[in-house]
Amino acid sequence: MRHEEAGAFAAHGEALITGNLTACAGSCGPGSLHFINGIVEANRNRAPVILIASQIVRDELGFEFPQEVDFKAIYGSISVYCDMILTPEQARRKTVMACQSAIAKRGVAVLIVPVDISHSDAKDDVPFAVHTSLPVIRPNDADLDQIAAIINSGEKIAIYGGSGCRGAHDEILRAAEILKAPIAHTSRAKDSLEYDNPYNVGMTGLIGNEAAYHAVRECDTLLLLGADFAWRQFYPDHAKIVQIDIDPTHLGRRHPVTRALVGDIKATLEALIPRLHKKSDTRFRDHFVQRHREVIAHQMEKATPKRRDTISGIYLTELIDRMAADDALVAGDDGTATVWMHRYFKATAKRRFYASLLHGTMAAAMPTALGLQKASPGRQVIALSGDGGIGMLLGDLMTAVQHKLPIKVAVFNNGKLGFIDIEQKSEGLLPLYTHLQNPDFGAVAKAMGLWGRTVAKADELEAAIGEWLAHPGPALLDVNVEPMTLVMPPAIEFGPAYGMALYSARAVLGGQAHDLIEMIKENI
Numbered sequence: 001m002r003h004e005e006a007g008a009f010a011a012h013g014e015a016l017i018t019g020n021l022t023a024c025a026g027s028c029g030p031g032s033l034h035f036i037n038g039i040v041e042a043n044r045n046r047a048p049v050i051l052i053a054s055q056i057v058r059d060e061l062g063f064e065f066p067q068e069v070d071f072k073a074i075y076g077s078i079s080v081y082c083d084m085i086l087t088p089e090q091a092r093r094k095t096v097m098a099c100q101s102a103i104a105k106r107g108v109a110v111l112i113v114p115v116d117i118s119h120s121d122a123k124d125d126v127p128f129a130v131h132t133s134l135p136v137i138r139p140n141d142a143d144l145d146q147i148a149a150i151i152n153s154g155e156k157i158a159i160y161g162g163s164g165c166r167g168a169h170d171e172i173l174r175a176a177e178i179l180k181a182p183i184a185h186t187s188r189a190k191d192s193l194e195y196d197n198p199y200n201v202g203m204t205g206l207i208g209n210e211a212a213y214h215a216v217r218e219c220d221t222l223l224l225l226g227a228d229f230a231w232r233q234f235y236p237d238h239a240k241i242v243q244i245d246i247d248p249t250h251l252g253r254r255h256p257v258t259r260a261l262v263g264d265i266k267a268t269l270e271a272l273i274p275r276l277h278k279k280s281d282t283r284f285r286d287h288f289v290q291r292h293r294e295v296i297a298h299q300m301e302k303a304t305p306k307r308r309d310t311i312s313g314i315y316l317t318e319l320i321d322r323m324a325a326d327d328a329l330v331a332g333d334d335g336t337a338t339v340w341m342h343r344y345f346k347a348t349a350k351r352r353f354y355a356s357l358l359h360g361t362m363a364a365a366m367p368t369a370l371g372l373q374k375a376s377p378g379r380q381v382i383a384l385s386g387d388g389g390i391g392m393l394l395g396d397l398m399t400a401v402q403h404k405l406p407i408k409v410a411v412f413n414n415g416k417l418g419f420i421d422i423e424q425k426s427e428g429l430l431p432l433y434t435h436l437q438n439p440d441f442g443a444v445a446k447a448m449g450l451w452g453r454t455v456a457k458a459d460e461l462e463a464a465i466g467e468w469l470a471h472p473g474p475a476l477l478d479v480n481v482e483p484m485t486l487v488m489p490p491a492i493e494f495g496p497a498y499g500m501a502l503y504s505a506r507a508v509l510g511g512q513a514h515d516l517i518e519m520i521k522e523n524i
């Protein structure tokens with residue numbers, strides 16, 4: 001890898017898709033410091049990664065020796081294990097503990113290795129070894145009876161599932177069928193709950209839709225499954241909430257709940273389902289499922305290009321979705337690409353989606369795709385990158401070439417830091433320092449040895465995507481997308497709407513009326 005941050009993102013991608021421990025290693029000082037942002041991403045996404053951070057010789061530690069960095073202070077709070085090997089005799093035991101922590105606690109272990117330790121010999125006949133196990137965890141019977149009683153007394157029941165629902169698709173659908181409950185999900189649960197789901201009402205939250213938002217807000221009983229969704233305003237104010245989560249620290253931490261239990265979602269539902277009473281009234285569920293269908297129809301209408309001379313990010317995403325493989329691995333950059341990916345890519349039983357939803361970092365898509373591709377030869381791996389995002393770690397496109405990783409990168413090139421532009425406008429400010437003067441990324445990609453092309457017109461896009469996806473090697477498609485498409489939250493609150501009006505007034509008065517007219521043309 002060219003940049004250690006990209007290396008950490010790649011290791012994180014590989015660890016997530018394989019479920020296996022994945023290592024990255026760096027040299028002293030800056031060489032192991034550069035990983036930091038990717039390490040936070042991996043740790044927040046519960047990817048079992050080990051970082052081997054080289055350290056200067058032990059004798060010089062504490063004297064501001066060249067390249068001395070206190071890695072324990074830096075990585076200690078963003079990892080599940082962080083320690084230095086102090087003597088050669090400790091090497092095996094600490095390495096085992098680091099690996100075991102990364103796998104069992106699901107996160108990043110950082111092992112700091114002074115150079116002189118690397119050079120020493122140690123007896124390797126002590127049989128310390130990594131032990132891991134996968135216990136089945138579910139609440140006890142009395143607790144299950146109690147939550148069943150709460151759920152059974154509900155009349156308008158909704159299910160809200162998060163990333164802890166992976167592997168429990170069928171059990172959740174069975175519970176929804178019994179309870180006549182709509183199923184809303186967090187963005188991180190898209191690939192677990194959206195596919196083959198007749199009760200799906202989609203995502204709530206900032207990038208969600210109004211069907212899921214209202215289903216969760218208006219139910220009288222909410223079954224919160226493996227979801228630690230952070231934005232409190234999206235939880236219901238008056239409903240009874242039953243929460244189940246494998247992590248005890250998640251219970252009741254976002255919103256007060258009626259009863260919360262520790263358990264694996266699949267195992268817990270298997271034990272809970274026989275205790276649930278079958279409901280017959282489907283009106284609550286049907287209403288929101290229907291509303292969600294209308295949302296999708298409206299979204300698809302927005303995805304149809306209105307103009308032949310420009311391309312919206314939505315249309316680009318929808319076309320890639322249509323042409324991508326049924327088992328594609330798709331990584332989206334923080335920014336508009338992640339929003340469009342979650343809204344416009346269709347989940348299947350085999351597709352997987354990767355985005356920086358907890359740490360919220362830019363630039364993760366392309367390097368994460370490198371790790372996904374390395375671990376999954378022959379599978380289609382797509383990165384949806386922002387022009388801001390791709391510019392940050394551009395050098396590692398060379399890794400795709402050098403290691404023959406046939407990732408497909410689409411650059412959503414709106415010529416700006418779009419998200420920040422929107423944020424500034426919704427605060428009533430005129431956008432400042434968000435403009436990006438970009439090169440022709442298609443030509444840059446070609447010069448770096450990838451297949452590269454830049455497209456600006458809607459009627460050239462489909463053929464270009466066909467060529468891009470069919471290319472056997474790494475390929476980058478730079479697409480000039482409309483710069484003003486807005487990301488609308490499900491319920492437009494007074495604040496942003498007011499801010500937008502204020503921006504409009506300032507734009508007109510400040511001479512940016514052209515921007516405002518473009519924005520209105522694209523969005524309304």
Ligand SMILES: Cc1ncc(C[n+]2csc(CCOP(=O)(O)OP(=O)(O)O)c2C)c(N)n1
Pocket residue numbers: 333334335336337360361362385386387388389390412414416417418419420
């Ligand atoms: C490393 C990092 N720096 C800054 C931010 C703040 N930020 C969030 S989105 C964004 C703009 C992203 O621009 P781009 O990649 O072009 O995507 P767009 O929103 O334009 O689609 C910025 C600066 C961040 N999340 N991560």
Ligand SMILES: [Mg+2]
Pocket residue numbers: 335386387388412413414415416417418
């Ligand atoms: Mg941009």
